[in-house]
Amino acid sequence: MTRFALTVEFDGTPFMGLQRQDHGPTVQQAIEDAAHKVTGEHPILFSAGRTDSGVHALAMRCHLDIEKQIEPFRLSEALNAHLRPDPVAVIGCEVVPDDWHARFSCLGRAYVYRIANRRAPLTLEKNRAWHVARPLDAEAMHEAAQALVGLHDFTTFRSAHCQAASPVKSLDRLDVRREGDHILIEAEARSFLHHQVRSMVGTLSLVGLGQWRIEQVGEALAAADRSALGLNAPPEGLYFLRASYPED
């Protein structure tokens, strides 16, 4: 048995999310099916993060165990051949020790959230960014975001369906910046609660629109109450950016 670590890029639009579900196509199923076609085996895919329907990944890290003797480059080529025409691509593949785990060995996750802040509807960026038509104040959003950095009870920013044992998480970084018509929000933490990034972005957008005072974000956090949430931003702006491991 050989354990392979995969780096995977995908367009989340046509999927019900990364993790296998009873109903609807998932990225996990697409990769597992491709791996079955390559090897005849039924490997299970483990990943650094779970993503919702419509959420994208630029470099998700995953692993699977394969009995068949195969070189990493050949495996990635064969997986990509069988993944067509699904918008999932293996962009990296390497052999890792048997105790390396895409989820449990992961020391940090990073996401980027992309807002297209302009009046006109989106064309080339449809399903690739959240379209916010009214002007956003990125500096106010960044200032408000700093209240969320650090060790906090993130109950306010957690989905009702979140399965994490505790709502207490340490957020390492939450940066908001404007690049032309776009607002980019980068979030880094050891791990995130379900919907945490989207909930933080949605709430910050209210500050950006001037509907919330900067201080209200910290107040919503302190409330530790889901009903204090401003808004959950839609999935199409969210990208899983990076997973980091001890060996990096």
Added chain:
Amino acid sequence: MTRFALTVEFDGTPFMGLQRQDHGPTVQQAIEDAAHKVTGEHPILFSAGRTDSGVHALAMRCHLDIEKQIEPFRLSEALNAHLRPDPVAVIGCEVVPDDWHARFSCLGRAYVYRIANRRAPLTLEKNRAWHVARPLDAEAMHEAAQALVGLHDFTTFRSAHCQAASPVKSLDRLDVRREGDHILIEAEARSFLHHQVRSMVGTLSLVGLGQWRIEQVGEALAAADRSALGLNAPPEGLYFLRASYPED
């Protein structure tokens, strides 16, 4: 009658091109139909450039004449409302003098061509870039491109269907650069022949792959013969970037 200049962004994937055709959807028809719904009139759209099926635009300039009294902002909002769900958006709209013409007043056109140069298939960039799996040498491509800059007979780089009166054109700029996994090619001229940018990019790609010597590009140009063409690059990497006018 008021003449409105529009700045238009579109995803060319679902269209047969910009200009109206007998068969299949076009950007021109989409905008003319939207303008008809807004005004009850049948305005004709004129544009700075024509684009082929699958070619995109970041900022195409167009104009149309409307009898109905309407403010530019209201017109762009109404056009965008009626353009949904087509991936066409009016991102700018202004009143111009009656003798301003999107095509004939235009003093310069700029295109950018985007190559995704990596082994893995494309996911998020599908239909947004030309996928070239083997490594390209951008510096060699840039050097070879300089043979095309200036006043030349571009017969080699002209479609058999080109309707221009003369194959002689002045190419102002053709720059090739690498940004990570991408090769970006920017071309500027007063005007281009049909397929000229795609023909130049396709031929430069052969230099990038090491299949052609750098000097062969100038030799192909000097041949003034379509059969000397290396390759016509596919439409999905091409973006109409900018049109410039005397008042700019």
